[in-house]
Amino acid sequence: MTAVKGFWNEQARKHGTGLAATTPDPIAKDLEIGALKRHLDPAPDTLEIGCGNGTDILRLLDHLRGRVVGIDYAEDMIEAARKTVSELDEADRRRVTVDVGDIMKDMAPLGHFSQIFTVRCLINLPTLEHQLQAVRNIDAILDPGGRLVLVESTRQGQDRLNAMRGAVGLTPIPYHWHNHYLDQEAFLAGLPKHLRLVEIDSFASLYFVVSRVFNAKMTPPGQAPDYLAEINKIAGQLPSMGDNAPLKLFVIKKERRP
Numbered sequence: 001m002t003a004v005k006g007f008w009n010e011q012a013r014k015h016g017t018g019l020a021a022t023t024p025d026p027i028a029k030d031l032e033i034g035a036l037k038r039h040l041d042p043a044p045d046t047l048e049i050g051c052g053n054g055t056d057i058l059r060l061l062d063h064l065r066g067r068v069v070g071i072d073y074a075e076d077m078i079e080a081a082r083k084t085v086s087e088l089d090e091a092d093r094r095r096v097t098v099d100v101g102d103i104m105k106d107m108a109p110l111g112h113f114s115q116i117f118t119v120r121c122l123i124n125l126p127t128l129e130h131q132l133q134a135v136r137n138i139d140a141i142l143d144p145g146g147r148l149v150l151v152e153s154t155r156q157g158q159d160r161l162n163a164m165r166g167a168v169g170l171t172p173i174p175y176h177w178h179n180h181y182l183d184q185e186a187f188l189a190g191l192p193k194h195l196r197l198v199e200i201d202s203f204a205s206l207y208f209v210v211s212r213v214f215n216a217k218m219t220p221p222g223q224a225p226d227y228l229a230e231i232n233k234i235a236g237q238l239p240s241m242g243d244n245a246p247l248k249l250f251v252i253k254k255e256r257r258p
């Protein structure tokens with residue numbers, strides 16, 4: 001895991017507070033933020049684990065009304081996130097805290113939250129067992145009745161997307177060396193029983209089909225597809241359909257009486 005952490009520290013040193021530190025795809029980020037706004041309750045204090053350079057927190061501050069805490073195990077990401085926070089107006093600065101913290105360690109010093117979310121954090125953990133241990137660590141600081149929102153990528157979604165690419169003669173999109181996409185069925189089956197799946201929002205399905213199949217196929221051989229191609233922008237404005245992207249959002253509720 002040290003090499004993965006080194007990768008994220010390097011991304012932070014290279015891109016600072018810029019979006020490119022955590023994603024090459026601005027439209028996918030817009031869709032993530034839109035989905036989070038649909039599924040995060042504005043009222044409670046909220047914790048983001050794997051907050052990177054603070055992009056999500058910054059863009060959710062007009063939605064979340066309570067205290068917002070972000071942690072990330074990459075020290076350089078947190079340094080960038082602190083810069084992001086230092087540029088907020090005073091009222092927001094007072095309700096946002098970012099700090100170094102590891103989802104694989106005891107997070108009790110952070111206190112308890114009734115709302116916790118991740119965005120492409122669990123996919124950096126090397127095995128399903130690590131991913132389930134991370135959820136148990138979250139569970140330890142999630143209030144009964146609380147909400148866990150996971151924006152993560154699945155192997156099943158990646159397989160379906162790659163099957164579509166194959167149908168039009170494109171090669172499969174490979175996994176990044178540092179990623180271990182969730183095995184959706186095994187992951188959901190392994191959740192503690194008192195963590196109940198309420199909804200899966202395949203918010204990026206249409207966008208991924210358009211950007212990774214249509215736009216990729218229309219791009220001349222030898223050129224890299226443009227993330228901001230017109231057709232991608234159009235897809236980003238449409239309601240999603242189907243379940244053909246790796247990236248999706250899981251809403252999980254913690255029962256009041258485990």
Ligand SMILES: C[S@@+](CC[C@H](N)C(=O)[O-])C[C@H]1O[C@@H](n2cnc3c(N)ncnc32)[C@H](O)[C@@H]1O
Nearest residue numbers: 008022050051052072073074102103119120124
């Ligand atoms: C793809 S980036 C996403 C960052 C941010 N959520 C966003 O969407 O802009 C994944 C982040 O998870 C962090 N991360 C990976 N493993 C972690 C762990 N064990 N504990 C805390 N953060 C971790 C990385 O350092 C990185 O900043």
